[in-house]
Amino acid sequence: MTIICHDCQTGTPIADHLEDAELEECACPCGGETFTVGVGYAMNTANEVRWISLGLRCVADGTLGVYTDWKIDYAPTRHLLPT
Ligand SMILES: [Zn+2]
Secondary structure (H helix, E strand, O other): OEEEOOOOOOEEEOOOOOOOOOOOOOOOOOOOOOEEEEEEEEEOOOOOEEEEEEEEEEOOOOOEEEEEEEEOOOOOOHHHOOO
16 A cells, blocks of 8 residues: 655555455545654554554544555564555
């Protein structure tokens, strides 16, 4: 998955191993397609990533939503975390 900066158009990958994912563009119910982004990582007791959640806030109307999340079923997972 790639997040594209609205200002500079730079693409930033936020996860890999998405061979099985169905990637889609997303939009707010208001029609807005520009968002601020938050990525959440749920860790298990061994400090490995088990879930990644993508939260978006529409800049047009402020609507918050979790647009996708996915389960991580392998280890190690340190490479998934921001450096
Ligand atoms: Zn909106």
